[in-house]
Amino acid sequence: MQSEDDRHDEVVHFLKVVHAFRQYEAYAISANTRRRRDFFKIPPEDGALLEKVGWKSRLDKVDDLIHENAKVLNQLVANPTIFMDENELAVAEKELNGPSHGHSNNHHHDHGNRSNHRHSTSHSHSHNAPGRYQASSSDMEKVRSTLKQFVRDWSAEGRAERDACYKPMIDALLRRFPDEENRPQRRVLIPGAGLARLGWEIAYLGFESRCNEFSHFMLLPSYYVLNEIKSLNQHTIYPFIHSFSNATDSESLLRGIRFPDVLPSSLPPGSNFSMVAGDFEDIFAPKSDPEEDETGQWDAVLTCFFIDTAKNIVNYLRTIHRILAPGGVWVNCGPLLWHFENSDEVSIEVSLEEVKSLATEIGFVISDETTIETSYVGDDRSMLGYVYRAAFWTATKVEG
Ligand SMILES: C[S@@+](CC[C@H](N)C(=O)[O-])C[C@H]1O[C@@H](n2cnc3c(N)ncnc32)[C@H](O)[C@@H]1O
Structure with a gap:
């Protein structure tokens, strides 16, 4: 028989997964924005060449496709109450987003997809209001x-x-x-x-x-x-x-x-x-x-x-x-x-x-x-x- 504490931990864990799916869009857009920022850091004549070969317009297409992915991912977590009791979810939500569990909104996470990637692409940026739960980079990788x-x-x-x-x-x-x-x-x-x-x-x-x-x-x-x-x-x-x-x-x-x-x-x-x-x-x-x-x-x-x-x-x-x-x-x-x-x-x-x-x-x-x-x-x-x-x-x- 599951103890009350174990049950609560399970609901909190489940809710973290739901949040990870819901935060996919913001995370992925943020990673793509990093590419855009870097574009403006290189000499304009290099940028002009990148535009010419289509690299720059790819970034806009990627933004659009992130939105498309998010539409599907959001459907997967549209009804969490199918899986968990509404009241238990409300308690867990309070714990994740409550004032005592605020997270810094300036954090590092790695958007590199491969473990053997030679260049780490860790960077800091913010997506959510201060105090809101932010999915971990490993959970975003799982999404x-x-x-x-x-x-x-x-x-x-x-x-x-x-x-x-x-x-x-x-x-x-x-x-x-x-x-x-x-x-x-x-x-x-x-x-x-x-x-x-x-x-x-x-x-x-x-x-x-x-x-x-x-x-x-x-x-x-x-x-x-x-x-x-x-x-x-x-x-x-x-x-x-x-x-x-x-x-x-x-x-x-x-x-x-x-x-x-x-x-x-x-x-x-x-x-x-x-x-x-x-x-x-x-x-x-x-x-x-x-x-x-x-x-x-x-x-x-x-x-x-x-x-x-x-x-x-x-x-x-x-x-x-x-x-x-x-x-x-x-x-x-x-x-x-x-x-x-x-x-x-x-x-x-x-x-x-x-x-x-x-x-x-x-x-x-x-x-x-x-x-x-x-x-x-x-x-x-x-x-x-x-x-x-x-x-x-x-x-x-x-x-x-
Ligand atoms: C590498 S995946 C393989 C998935 C699937 N069999 C396939 O071939 O695509 C391993 C799966 O086992 C699940 N898994 C790992 N440990 C488990 C456990 N103790 N009980 C149930 N599932 C587990 C993971 O969540 C993951 O979905």
Whole structure:
């Protein structure tokens, strides 16, 4: 049972995410204004050349596209009371914006998009009235990432990434459970589901599909896509306008991405698709109430770019193993980019060989191993691209 303090912290955290989405426009415009200011700092004849090649007019276009992005992002957080109680939100709002929690309105944040960017672009500027809550730069980065996550999961442009990762996972599931008639009885869990496209595809095929996700930066947009979208390609977003680095041309930077490429509401009648919000380790921990205990309840667990979010990988593996029914299958795809490495949190970083040995010790038999080359929320028109050589396997539960 959640304590009152924990509940309050959760509501405050949620509200911070809502504010981050709402402040996107001001932050992004401010970053673009920095470019304009710098334009006036260089010799006028250099500026004239930049105008001639179209650099200056690009800034105006970027402003326009920021406004377009903001229209979409604001819709994601238009009704926070769907998720949290109105009174609790009011208390949290007071805490964030109340006089005792005033923030300086002169702060630093980094609008560089890439961790390996050589030039830090920290600068100070103000967006809000003194005393108003200001989203952190890391939260603003998460908002910008959400735009890219829409590309991965819900646009035609994201298809190559989805085909690289989700398709082999789905194929592995279908190989294990080929009998179409029994699919509604097969329970499939997708922890760390992001924007839920993999889970949606599995529900579309007729399985019972449940996504689990703990980040409000993912839960708010996935709720919107799954429940509020009315038509194909309803929205156009501009995810690549926030950094001008590694760009080949203006058109690539300014290009719009339409979503969704499928209508989320087009699941066949009787489909069984759900999302459970919260921490994977908490939700699927053993429970004394048999009604709540998930031990042995799942036929398949599909983890895509997820297991490296573990602080303690051993507990992730034990949890996946325990919640699977005997003979159940765990399908994994990911690169072991340990999320908590070099943080203040506990972080046990193990190699691929060690993950597989641990899984075997815990009671899995690993098969169908392969390596999948793929980007993750990549921009295929950028001069910078990361390719992960993600490990893929199917593992079957045997008693450990
Ligand atoms: C790298 S993303 C992968 C998202 C998605 N599977 C995909 O392939 O696009 C990892 C996701 O796991 C979520 N996550 C991390 N730790 C989690 C936890 N303990 N419980 C639930 N979700 C978690 C993150 O919020 C994030 O959305």
